[in-house]
Every structure is written in structure tokens, then in C-alpha cells.
Amino acid sequence: MTATVKVTLVKSVIGTKQSHRDTVLGLGLKKIGQVRELEDTPAVRGMINKVAYLVRVVA
Template sequence: MSKKTLKVTLVRSPIGTRESHRATVLGLGLKKINQIRELEDTPAVRGMINKVSYLVRVE
């Protein structure tokens, strides 16, 4: 049984955003612009992506 994954890319800098949004980006494992992470498709991850949707791109 294969797990569903999402490719998340940081496309904008979190500098100047709310502290909670910066923490969410770090929680997703993103530190540098254009860094890509493959994350498991769970409701928690979806919520984090939704919160910082203006900073990331999802494939």
C-alpha cells in the first residue's frame, strides 16, 4: 500500500511574515527558497500548507 505524498516548494521568503507562519514553514521542513520537500498527505500537513499557501507551491 503506497502512501500519498505532496511535493511542497518554498517560493517566497517568510521574512516579514507573522511568527506563527515562519514556524509553520519550518514545521514543514522548508528552510531555503526553492527547497522541495515530499510530505505525507495528512489533514495536519494540509492545514499547515493552507495556512502558508501564499509562501509555498504544492504539486
């Protein structure tokens, strides 16, 4: 069984850099309050770190 993390979009992407908007979309998040359960990989962790001010993570 692989480890997963739950990622929730808690802040709007309006007014953020385009690359940060693209990263949020890459995580599969479109609406505030939306939750995705993702595999805990270095790539996903890097994406989360890039937009940490927009998302909340639960291990």
C-alpha cells in the same frame, strides 16, 4: 503506499507572522526553492493552507 505531496518554498518568510515562519519550518522548509515530499495528511494540508501564499504544492 501512502499519498504524498511535494511542497516548495517560493517566497521569503521575512516580514511574515512568527506563527507562519514556524509553520514553514514545521514543513521542513528553510531556503527558497527547497522542495520536501511530505505525507498527504490532514495536518500537513492544514499547515500548507496556512502558508499557501509562501509555498507551491504539487500533488
